[in-house]
Amino acid sequence: MKTRDRIIHSALALFNEQGEPNVTTNHIAADLGISPGNLYYHFRNKEEIIHSIFDQYALDLTVGFQPEAPAESDQQRLLAYLDATFQLMWRYRFFYANLPDILRRDAVLQNKYLTAQQSLKTNLFAMLGQFRETGWLDMEDEALASLCSTLKLVASSWIFYQSAQAPQAKITPAVIYQGVLQILNMVSPMTTDKGRAVVGEIIEHYRQQMASASA
Amino acid sequence: MKTRDRIIHSALALFNEQGEPNVTTNHIAADLGISPGNLYYHFRNKEEIIHSIFDQYALDLTVGFQPEAPAESDQQRLLAYLDATFQLMWRYRFFYANLPDILRRDAVLQNKYLTAQQSLKTNLFAMLGQFRETGWLDMEDEALASLCSTLKLVASSWIFYQSAQAPQAKITPAVIYQGVLQILNMVSPMTTDKGRAVVGEIIEHYRQQMASASA
Amino acid sequence: MKTRDRIIHSALALFNEQGEPNVTTNHIAADLGISPGNLYYHFRNKEEIIHSIFDQYALDLTVGFQPEAPAESDQQRLLAYLDATFQLMWRYRFFYANLPDILRRDAVLQNKYLTAQQSLKTNLFAMLGQFRETGWLDMEDEALASLCSTLKLVASSWIFYQSAQAPQAKITPAVIYQGVLQILNMVSPMTTDKGRAVVGEIIEHYRQQMASASA
Amino acid sequence: MKTRDRIIHSALALFNEQGEPNVTTNHIAADLGISPGNLYYHFRNKEEIIHSIFDQYALDLTVGFQPEAPAESDQQRLLAYLDATFQLMWRYRFFYANLPDILRRDAVLQNKYLTAQQSLKTNLFAMLGQFRETGWLDMEDEALASLCSTLKLVASSWIFYQSAQAPQAKITPAVIYQGVLQILNMVSPMTTDKGRAVVGEIIEHYRQQMASASA
DNA sequence: CATGAATGAGAGTTCATTCAT
DNA sequence: AATGAATGAACTCTCATTCAT
Numbered sequence: 001m002k003t004r005d006r007i008i009h010s011a012l013a014l015f016n017e018q019g020e021p022n023v024t025t026n027h028i029a030a031d032l033g034i035s036p037g038n039l040y041y042h043f044r045n046k047e048e049i050i051h052s053i054f055d056q057y058a059l060d061l062t063v064g065f066q067p068e069a070p071a072e073s074d075q076q077r078l079l080a081y082l083d084a085t086f087q088l089m090w091r092y093r094f095f096y097a098n099l100p101d102i103l104r105r106d107a108v109l110q111n112k113y114l115t116a117q118q119s120l121k122t123n124l125f126a127m128l129g130q131f132r133e134t135g136w137l138d139m140e141d142e143a144l145a146s147l148c149s150t151l152k153l154v155a156s157s158w159i160f161y162q163s164a165q166a167p168q169a170k171i172t173p174a175v176i177y178q179g180v181l182q183i184l185n186m187v188s189p190m191t192t193d194k195g196r197a198v199v200g201e202i203i204e205h206y207r208q209q210m211a212s213a214s215a
Numbered sequence: 216m217k218t219r220d221r222i223i224h225s226a227l228a229l230f231n232e233q234g235e236p237n238v239t240t241n242h243i244a245a246d247l248g249i250s251p252g253n254l255y256y257h258f259r260n261k262e263e264i265i266h267s268i269f270d271q272y273a274l275d276l277t278v279g280f281q282p283e284a285p286a287e288s289d290q291q292r293l294l295a296y297l298d299a300t301f302q303l304m305w306r307y308r309f310f311y312a313n314l315p316d317i318l319r320r321d322a323v324l325q326n327k328y329l330t331a332q333q334s335l336k337t338n339l340f341a342m343l344g345q346f347r348e349t350g351w352l353d354m355e356d357e358a359l360a361s362l363c364s365t366l367k368l369v370a371s372s373w374i375f376y377q378s379a380q381a382p383q384a385k386i387t388p389a390v391i392y393q394g395v396l397q398i399l400n401m402v403s404p405m406t407t408d409k410g411r412a413v414v415g416e417i418i419e420h421y422r423q424q425m426a427s428a429s430a
Numbered sequence: 431m432k433t434r435d436r437i438i439h440s441a442l443a444l445f446n447e448q449g450e451p452n453v454t455t456n457h458i459a460a461d462l463g464i465s466p467g468n469l470y471y472h473f474r475n476k477e478e479i480i481h482s483i484f485d486q487y488a489l490d491l492t493v494g495f496q497p498e499a500p501a502e503s504d505q506q507r508l509l510a511y512l513d514a515t516f517q518l519m520w521r522y523r524f525f526y527a528n529l530p531d532i533l534r535r536d537a538v539l540q541n542k543y544l545t546a547q548q549s550l551k552t553n554l555f556a557m558l559g560q561f562r563e564t565g566w567l568d569m570e571d572e573a574l575a576s577l578c579s580t581l582k583l584v585a586s587s588w589i590f591y592q593s594a595q596a597p598q599a600k601i602t603p604a605v606i607y608q609g610v611l612q613i614l615n616m617v618s619p620m621t622t623d624k625g626r627a628v629v630g631e632i633i634e635h636y637r638q639q640m641a642s643a644s645a
Numbered sequence: 646m647k648t649r650d651r652i653i654h655s656a657l658a659l660f661n662e663q664g665e666p667n668v669t670t671n672h673i674a675a676d677l678g679i680s681p682g683n684l685y686y687h688f689r690n691k692e693e694i695i696h697s698i699f700d701q702y703a704l705d706l707t708v709g710f711q712p713e714a715p716a717e718s719d720q721q722r723l724l725a726y727l728d729a730t731f732q733l734m735w736r737y738r739f740f741y742a743n744l745p746d747i748l749r750r751d752a753v754l755q756n757k758y759l760t761a762q763q764s765l766k767t768n769l770f771a772m773l774g775q776f777r778e779t780g781w782l783d784m785e786d787e788a789l790a791s792l793c794s795t796l797k798l799v800a801s802s803w804i805f806y807q808s809a810q811a812p813q814a815k816i817t818p819a820v821i822y823q824g825v826l827q828i829l830n831m832v833s834p835m836t837t838d839k840g841r842a843v844v845g846e847i848i849e850h851y852r853q854q855m856a857s858a859s860a
Numbered sequence: 861c862a863t864g865a866a867t868g869a870g871a872g873t874t875c876a877t878t879c880a881t
Numbered sequence: 882a883a884t885g886a887a888t889g890a891a892c893t894c895t896c897a898t899t900c901a902t
Contacts, residue, residue, distance in 0.1 A: 038883045097315040099379040114380065255893090529808065615795070669870080863901100
């Protein structure tokens with residue numbers, strides 16, 4: 001791995017563990033065993049590291065959410081989607097815990113973020129539309145849009161919300177799974193009978209994941 | 216107003232405007248035209264100011280949410296509750312935008328926060344139960360509990376979520392009203408016919424509030 | 431007791447416990463339950479408190495060391511002298527632990543101190559001279575002067591020296607008695623047979639004092 | 646000289662001149678013409694500088710007091726020992742003037758200090774034992790131990806004691822030589838005829854040193 | 861006599877960033 | 882590419898002292 005990538009990697013790990021404001025550029029350099037000067041050879045400043053992390057996040061987002069990705073079944077596709085969503089959040093969790101302050105000081109990042117949010121919204125909407133066509137959901141357009149925005153809100157805020165509930169802001173995989181379940185519980189009341197069966201299975205699947213993660 | 220209160224007041228305003236990490240004790244003192252020494256005469260340190268702000272918040276929370284508060288009608292009571300919730304958030308919005316980092320470094324505050332969350336959950340649950348009895352909601356116990364926790368999550372995260380969407384993390388009253396509407400949209404699908412009419416009226420009410428706030 | 435005296439009293443106690451540089455004027459006021467303004471009504475500044483303490487010390491010095499004080503015997507007189515010396519040190523022990531810095535910043539106090547030292551030397555010399563006449567010591571003038579200055583050095587430095595050896599600079603009465611014994615051990619080799627018996631008895635006396643103080 | 650060493654050097658000089666509590670880290674940095682940040686690049690905090698100075702002192706102590714150091718004669722060895730002792734004190738005199746307060750706040754340093762004191766005691770005792778064997782001293786074991794502890798006390802306290810006597814706590818080399826003479830005067834009465842001659846010569850030597858230092 | 865709020869200089873320390881090598 | 886010493890502005894906090902009441 002190139003030094004530049006190692007810096008991104010280490011910074012991400014430290015940000016996730018300790019929160020971005022508590023990690024100095026010297027910490028990152030020390031963690032890698034390189035000099036601060038070297039770090040600044042690869043990045044103009046701390047903000048640029050955050051930008052790079054965000055770019056990676058945005059890339060993961062587009063790569064992981066190809067709606068035309070082939071799948072064995074619609075159920076499989078939903079599972080893959082949920083997994084992707086929350087794994088992304090897990091990997092970049094520091095970001096969600098400090099969003100307002102990070103974006104406030106960086107208008108460019110703010111725009112990047114909004115673009116990412118837009119694409120997230122688009123493919124979430126597409127996914128839900130597909131489920132309606134499959135006959136799992138029975139909702140009118142407006143209600144679907146409303147559900148969509150609520151889901152996005154909950155997903156985007158889950159880490160933040162849970163950080164505040166957990167002592168020392170320690171987020172574990174189990175917390176992530178709990179977020180998926182929360183989402184599914186919100187969708188469940190809108191489902192048709194056929195859909196309810198599918199969602200029920202998926203809920204059961206994540207309950208087990210969560211149990212094994214907690215153990 | 217006493218200096219101690221002026222400090223709390225000024226700190227809250229600055230925190231809300233610029234984010235807590237970006238406001239130094241010297242900024243607060245300068246804002247009030249007092250010496251840094253004087254600020255430290257009234258507060259041992261910056262953390263104690265945050266504590267005092269939080270205590271005020273917790274007080275507002277208990278004062279503003281008396282379930283036995285007399286009201287003309289259940290509808291009036293719901294309106295009052297929603298107003299109180301989101302006005303509280305508006306007043307202490309900095310807090311929601313920086314929760315994870317603020318709580319991480321202060322275990323005592325973390326506990327205070329969790330206590331406040333608990334009481335919030337309790338009275339939210341009581342409120343929803345009342346509506347079910349009135350015949351506005353038609354839900355089973357489990358579904359009600361799930362709705363309750365979702366609503367709490369959305370309410371608690373609204374400011375955080377919107378801070379990230381808004382340039383410079385500028386939160387306006389219109390954003391707050393939008394949050395109320397979001398909540399109502401989530402409750403609406405669960406209502407009875409009778410309930411739907413009531414919620415519809417309230418939604419209309421907040422649409423107008425929002426329109427006049429934006430103008 | 432008048433406020434002024436209470437201040438002196440409290441300041442002395444705190445200085446002894448925590449070291450003069452670690453005791454602020456606010457600590458003293460708080461200890462007495464008076465306002466800092468009141469403290470400054472009675473004393474122009476912190477230095478003046480130290481001066482007053484020193485004046486009290488100087489007074490105790492002259493009062494407690496009257497060579498013409500009547501005594502049952504020479505032995506009694508020696509005992510009284512040793513007791514007085516080390517009790518004085520115990521009472522004003524903070525002073526000995528911080529002398530260089532206290533005197534450096536205050537030329538007036540420096541002069542007062544030198545005067546006190548001079549009188550201490552004078553009456554110590556008188557005491558030793560008396561013992562020589564009594565036939566307890568057998569020394570020539572020069573040796574007597576040398577012994578005298580050594581004794582003064584040891585007595586003056588005892589607290590300082592022991593502070594450095596003891597964890598947290600905690601000085602106890604036992605440490606004081608140990609100092610008396612140190613002094614007596616230095617005098618002992620110079621004594622005549624008659625003198626040795628007397629000194630031996632006194633040593634035994636202080637050994638018991640020390641044992642009971644330690645218990 | 647490396648910056649780190651220059652900092653130690655400058656700090657030591659300033660501490661000696663003005664007393665450790667009166668010298669700030671900014672003073673040291675300014676004295677060297679470096680930034681405060683640079684100082685903190687080399688030392689985590691002020692205490693660490695003091696530790697480093699002490700470590701150097703402890704090193705000088707072990708290096709300068711090799712008992713097996715070859716010497717032309719016992720007399721030469723004694724001279725070398727006395728010189729080393731008091732030169733060490735001169736070089737680190739700030740330390741002796743502020744011991745109680747410096748050690749009180751730093752338990753680690755306290756332990757280091759006690760260790761150093763122990764080794765000092767050991768080699769002083771060895772030196773005196775040697776002189777007894779050479780036939781310069783005629784003392785029993787207990788008396789020798791007592792003399793030893795008195796000498797250590799006097800040596801350790803000399804700077805402190807003299808700081809209080811001298812205006813502005815200004816210690817000069819002449820004061821140091823006077824300390825050596827004080828020590829010798831204390832040993833002198835215990836010597837045999839042979840020893841007395843030797844000590845007499847050494848006393849004469851230091852009287853001349855002192856005279857030339859004063860001039 | 862007494863209060864207690866207020867002052868302000870300055871303490872120790874941090875950290876993103878630079879730059880000569 | 883990389884080092885690591887160096888910068889300097891800014892931060893939190895302290896404390897002897899003042900002053901209106």
